[in-house]
Amino acid sequence: MTERRPRKDAARNREAVLTAADALFVHCESPEDVTMADVAAAAGVGKGTLFRAFGDRAGLLRALYEARLEPIRQAVEIGPPPLGPATPARDRVPALLDAVLCFKLDNRRLALALEESGSSSPYRAEHYERWHSLLRTVLEQVPGLADSGFTAHALLAATRADLVEHLAGAERIPRERLRSQLADFVTGVLASGATQGLAAEE
Amino acid sequence: MTERRPRKDAARNREAVLTAADALFVHCESPEDVTMADVAAAAGVGKGTLFRAFGDRAGLLRALYEARLEPIRQAVEIGPPPLGPATPARDRVPALLDAVLCFKLDNRRLALALEESGSSSPYRAEHYERWHSLLRTVLEQVPGLADSGFTAHALLAATRADLVEHLAGAERIPRERLRSQLADFVTGVLASGATQGLAAEE
DNA sequence: GACAATACGGACCACGGGTCCGCTTTGCAA
DNA sequence: TTGCAAAGCGGACCCGTGGTCCGTATTGTC
Numbered sequence: 001m002t003e004r005r006p007r008k009d010a011a012r013n014r015e016a017v018l019t020a021a022d023a024l025f026v027h028c029e030s031p032e033d034v035t036m037a038d039v040a041a042a043a044g045v046g047k048g049t050l051f052r053a054f055g056d057r058a059g060l061l062r063a064l065y066e067a068r069l070e071p072i073r074q075a076v077e078i079g080p081p082p083l084g085p086a087t088p089a090r091d092r093v094p095a096l097l098d099a100v101l102c103f104k105l106d107n108r109r110l111a112l113a114l115e116e117s118g119s120s121s122p123y124r125a126e127h128y129e130r131w132h133s134l135l136r137t138v139l140e141q142v143p144g145l146a147d148s149g150f151t152a153h154a155l156l157a158a159t160r161a162d163l164v165e166h167l168a169g170a171e172r173i174p175r176e177r178l179r180s181q182l183a184d185f186v187t188g189v190l191a192s193g194a195t196q197g198l199a200a201e202e
Numbered sequence: 203m204t205e206r207r208p209r210k211d212a213a214r215n216r217e218a219v220l221t222a223a224d225a226l227f228v229h230c231e232s233p234e235d236v237t238m239a240d241v242a243a244a245a246g247v248g249k250g251t252l253f254r255a256f257g258d259r260a261g262l263l264r265a266l267y268e269a270r271l272e273p274i275r276q277a278v279e280i281g282p283p284p285l286g287p288a289t290p291a292r293d294r295v296p297a298l299l300d301a302v303l304c305f306k307l308d309n310r311r312l313a314l315a316l317e318e319s320g321s322s323s324p325y326r327a328e329h330y331e332r333w334h335s336l337l338r339t340v341l342e343q344v345p346g347l348a349d350s351g352f353t354a355h356a357l358l359a360a361t362r363a364d365l366v367e368h369l370a371g372a373e374r375i376p377r378e379r380l381r382s383q384l385a386d387f388v389t390g391v392l393a394s395g396a397t398q399g400l401a402a403e404e
Numbered sequence: 405g406a407c408a409a410t411a412c413g414g415a416c417c418a419c420g421g422g423t424c425c426g427c428t429t430t431g432c433a434a
Numbered sequence: 435t436t437g438c439a440a441a442g443c444g445g446a447c448c449c450g451t452g453g454t455c456c457g458t459a460t461t462g463t464c
Contacts, residue, residue, distance in 0.1 A: 413459100
């Protein structure tokens with residue numbers, strides 16, 4: 001029950017590792033050629049320290065990810081429109097997905113590393129669960145949508161890190177174009193609900 | 203240039219490996235705990251044989267995958283509606299995606315193994331490229347759709363193996379429910395194109 | 405039946421994640 | 435200031451996995 005704060009050197013080393021890992025992931029070609037030994041070396045620290053601080057590779061990735069995600073999380077939870085909670089559902093859904101897309105564009109290697117983190121699927125990660133349940137909740141406020149749970153999964157799937165990487169990397173689609181494509185797609189999905197009745201009539 | 207046919211024992215062993223691997227993937231808990239050594243042992247064959255026949259793990263997975271996919275490929279390329287080429291675009295798109303979904307439901311572990319095949323993203327696989335370009339082509343015949351290339355990616359993303367595995371496995375959503383959810387989603391996306399003008403008016 | 409060519413298979417290697425444990429640092433207390 | 439346990443350090447080490455190598459066995463052709 002007593003939460004002991006960590007010793008000074010432990011805290012310093014933890015920071016060093018985060019910083020070093022961050023840099024490595026930014027500059028690497030592919031996330032899997034950043035090994036734990038590399039990170040330890042770059043941080044000027046032993047592997048033992050690394051693993052004690054973060055448990056395992058996934059833990060390190062998660063820590064980095066959460067740190068980067070924090071601002072967006074704030075903006076979503078307590079920020080102003082269009083991300084914040086006061087936004088009408090029809091506007092918030094595209095804003096949320098755009099935020100996710102931009103985040104993955106800005107942190108390509110990191111997001112990639114986390115999602116393809118070997119074992120257990122990305123869908124077990126609790127940050128996915130957070131995005132999904134938020135999106136589902138917002139989608140529920142859009143009338144006429146079939147299944148907001150599935151729709152949320154499907155929309156989030158369009159922002160998967162490896163897809164984003166492929167589009168931005170291999171297909172060289174520029175950022176703004178990607179954003180507008182996603183926005184159009186989302187708009188379409190949202191619009192379909194409202195016009196479901198019309199479509200059935202034809 | 204001269205295509206020598208393989209020796210008899212080579213062919214037999216190849217078959218043995220495919221059969222054994224198939225069985226292992228069906229019965230395993232998670233694809234990554236089927237090792238190459240396991241496959242070799244189950245097939246009654248040395249590791250050398252295994253790697254000579256398939257190059258590497260990805261090669262084995264690919265071979266299995268293509269074999270399983272063959273019937274669907276036939277149905278899509280030369281079969282009758284709703285999968286075959288004679289189908290109107292509006293009907294063919296949902297049929298194609300339903301086929302992909304069913305395939306992944308029927309071959310969960312295998313599809314999972316192939317997509318999370320360590321290195322290089324699933325988007326570099328040529329079978330993905332085939333599905334994507336087919337779907338894009340069909341989508342192009344649907345009037346009013348924003349960007350058929352991106353839409354094709356987004357729709358296929360909704361049938362990603364790990365998502366399917368999560369929905370069918372962890373969330374225990376029954377097959378038919380999943381199919382109808384996907385169908386509804388696809389219908390929505392398709393409908394949005396036709397009513398884009400209407401939506402803008404409001 | 406001989407003799408290439410082809411294939412076999414398991415010992416072997418590289419390499420990455422993760423552990424262990426003798427040594428060092430920290431910080432509290434006397 | 436010094437003593438001393440607890441906390442932390444770090445790199446040698448372990449282990450499992452994909453992948454290679456090469457002496458031996460099998461094929462099939464003349």
